[in-house]
Amino acid sequence: MKILVPVKRVVDYNVKIRVKPDGSGVDLTNVKMSMNPFDEIAVEEALRQKEAGKATEVIVVSIGPAQAVETIRTGLAMGADRGIHVKTDGPVEPLAVAKILKGVANAEGPGVIILGKQAIDDDCNQTGQMLAALLGWGQGTFASKLVIDGEKAEVTREVDGGSQTVELKLPAIVTTDLRLNEPRYASLPNIMKAKKKPIAEQSPADYGVDTTPRLKVLKTVEPVGRKGGIKVASVRELVSKLKTEAGVLP
Template identity: 80%
Template sequence: MKILVPVKRVVDYNVKIRVKADGTGVELANVKMSMNPFDEISVEEALRLKEAGKATEIVVVSIGPAKAEETIRTALAMGADRGILIETDETVEPLAVAKLLKGVVEAENPGLVILGKQAIDDDSNQTGQMLAALLKWGQATFASKLEIGEGAAKVTREVDGGLQTIAVKLPAIVTTDLRLNEPRYASLPNIMKAKKKPLDKKSPAEFGVDLSPRLKVLKTEEPGGRKAGVKVGSVAELVEKLKTEAGVL
């Protein structure tokens, strides 16, 4: 079985985000970029499935600028077999991403697509669900445990009420949550080997997908500073402040 793993290049989670002076977005110049943490978990899970004999090939795909090749190479260094870069300098919204991935899925014919439940830059949490709808495949979101059986996947999901276990028929879409696994570090020999692994470059035009934005960002601004707390002398005073000042009761 072939596994397709979409990965996204985002601002590293250790970097403090700075808003542009004109409020048009966040500052990306001279900022460390890395693979989306949820996508790292997806790559790791695909590698574990291959090591367990459940998969034969792992293909990683990324959509973004030429520098997104570095993100793909990171996945290849972790152990993926080959990569695909759909190169564009435009901002690609979740629906366009899903349409591009649909084209890749139709060309590659994988038995399973594993991707992060969301990207830490826009937190949309939409691509996996949209891709499942476009392909008319079963889906299991927020996976914290994944088991592959004969023609089906057993997935434990993290939901508001705790955990839910479902079975989905393959081929399927699975989106990963934080507690699914702990991603491995790429060793130096594997980093060197990754430079020789195949990486195909494509353009959005090959898939006939319109990247025109459907959403408009009016303004980006930093959140307000946290207000100082106050001490109260009694429970009655606390309740009164919650009613009159906080307005939560």
């Protein structure tokens, strides 16, 4: 069984985001980029399933500019077998990403597609669900545990107030949450081996997908800075301020 893992190149989570002076978007000049953290978890889970004998091949796919190859190489250095780069020059919205991934899935025939529940740049949390709908597959979102057994997969997913376990008939979609696993670091030998692993280059047109954006960003602004707090002398004063100034008490 093949496992397909979509990965996205995003601004590194340690970087403080800067907005362009004209408000047209985020300034990416000389900014460190890395694999989306939730996608790292997805790659790790796919590799663990392969090591457990549940899968025979792990394929990493990324949709983005030429630099997205670096993100694919990261997945290959972790242990994935090969990569697919769908090259695009501009931004690609979640629906278009899902349509491209549907084309990749139809071509590769994976038993499971594991992807991060969301990307930390746009926080859309849409691609996995859209892909499941387009393929007509079952889905287990926000997974904190994945057990593959033959033609079925058991997914423990995080929900409000606890957890929920669902059983999926393969092929299926799984989106990962933070508590699923701890991604491994790529060793130097594996980094060297990754340079020789194959990466196929495709385009959205190969899958019949138009990536023209349907949304237009009007303006991007930084969040308003937090104001300093105040000290109160008594509970009576605190309650009064919560009522009259903060407006959080009736």
